[in-house]
Amino acid sequence: MQKHREILHQVGRLTAALAVCVAVMLVIYALLGAFTSSVLLGAIIGMVLAIGNFVSLSITVSNAVDRAARDNDPQRAQLSIQASGVIRLLVLAVIYILLFRAKVCDPVAALLPLLMAQAVLKLVEFFRKDDKGGDATV
Secondary structure, three states, rough: OOOHHHHHHHHHHHHHHHHHHHHHHHHHHOOOOOOOOOHHHHHHHHHHHHHHHHHHHHHHHHHHEEEEEEOOOOHHHHHHHHHHHHHHHHHHHHHHHHHHHHHOHHHHHHHHHHHHHHHHHHHHHOOOOOOOOOOOOO
């Protein structure tokens, strides 16, 4: 249960930080006079996909680590994580291609949250106050 709690905390931190970034992005769109419902929909879809991608990654890594500890096979865990990365990338690519071909939303507004999520994850990890983050004491 502790494992799931930590994943939920990480998802919560990512969601909060990503919401701030997406809000700033929407304000910039509005200041440029380019804010439309297509932009708003793209931002929402992009944020949902970014969070879903992170949740999928977290669950995959957690399960792979548990399996590696149980079976004493770290190579298999690494292969599982790598395969998951490829599959997640392909699924995201297909979803984005379908969205853009159907002209459902603004492409830039839909892609930016996915890129922002990567930056947010790096910043959150850097500022963590434990032995895994940037403020660790030696």
